[in-house]
Amino acid sequence: MSVQPILSVTELKKTFPDGTRALRGVSLDVMPGEFLVMIGSSGAGKSTFLRCINHLFEPTGGRIVYDGTDISTISGANLRRLRRELGMIFQGYNLVKRLSTIENVLLGRLGYMSSISGALGLYSKQDRERAVELLIRVGLGEQRFKRADQLSGGQQQRVGIARAIAQNARLVLADEPIASLDPKASDTVMSYLHEVTREENITCIVNLHQVDYAKRFADRIIGLKDGEITFIGKPEEVTDEVIRDLYGEKGDQVDE
């Protein structure tokens, strides 16, 4: 392949201080523009994998190369510059609840501002206009002056998407974005996430434990089990056998 991967992870390991080996050597290349879905049961290490990439967790071994640069031990100002290119979407949305919806989107600009002007909220006019546009795009233009905690779960997660896009992220890491949502809101959120990242040509790694959503949206599916990759393939290659292997014998664990 002539195209260089945007993210190349080699033998990534993470052992927590309590001895839990969450990642036992994960290697993965992610191509620019890919919509990658990682499936696996709770505790398989999906979340840890994403958090090691933007160093919310420090990996304990292995190599991470982002856009040709080794970021395995990145820190300080370089880490800040890296993080602003990596948008993150959380299971619990993690909006700053007491701030307005629009300001939550603007938080995505903090990585581009000095710490002082960020702290004072001196967002540029351009940033403000872009934030409004993004909110309109995820269908929340009318809600922009509401406090974030007045929005429903699905709406909050759409704000989470807008925040990640506002960062001009090149890679979005979505950690169980729909795990706390009802089926209808899940559908909307996944559709927006897929649509917006396709339009902006943003690479996306999404952790899910709903296999049906993974099959519907993914370009490629990764199966993670006990901190190791046990499956890589196209959605149509995810057979019942693969799912049994990932989630154990009982089928009812699939959509826990």
Add this chain to the structure above:
Amino acid sequence: MSEGVLEYTRKNLIRRRRIARLIIFGFTVAVLVSAHGTGFRIRDLYRGIPNIIQFLTEDLLPPRFSVWRRFLGPTMETIAMSYAGTFLSVVFAAPLGFLAARNVSPSPVVMQVARAIAVFMRTIPPIVWALLLVSIVGIGPFAGTIALGLSGAGMLIKSYADSIEDIDAGQIEAVRATGAGTFAVMMKGVVPQFSPSFVSWSLYRFDLNIRSAAVVGLVGAGGLGFSLSTAVRLFRYQEAAVAILWILGLILAIEFVTAKLRGHLI
């Protein structure tokens, strides 16, 4: 087997009863010893009752209401002292509260130092601070204000730090993940979550300061307390009674106002 259990629990019960008896005996001895040490005698208290009644009915009561205007200034001074003292505490405690909170402190050492400062300032009662400060800066509300500021800061550092430790880590994590600098993470991720408890604790401190202001005044640090101690020292008990009523009214009024404010702001 069941007999073994019965025997064991029986012995246990006897042992617990014996311990209870020992504790009660210990308390009784302690009461007698301390009564002896302080010269407390029921008989004296009993014989003193006429004196108490005489003092209350002839010296203290009725309050000489005609002098109520004289305490207007000191009342204002007490409010001003409390307010300025609270302001000092807040300014001092806000940054230290952040440093003392485990989840946002830059390092465990800084956290321990900040906590130690808080303990030191809090353990010394306001009246002791006031005694020291009156000797340093002289009699007057200035000493009282600083005394309130110092003891209040100790309490606020701890309260602020505990509140910050209770906030949602996810919201901070999300702001950090955008690449925001440390100060921006504090102001945008931590402060919005912390502000309701910040307001609540600061108002509560103001409320407490009104009470403390009356006490520190007794050692010469200004305000209503100072007027009260002056009146007592001059044997003008009926004027002292007015001062006490002023203090009571002021405490109730401020408590009412701060409760209302808290309800509105949060």
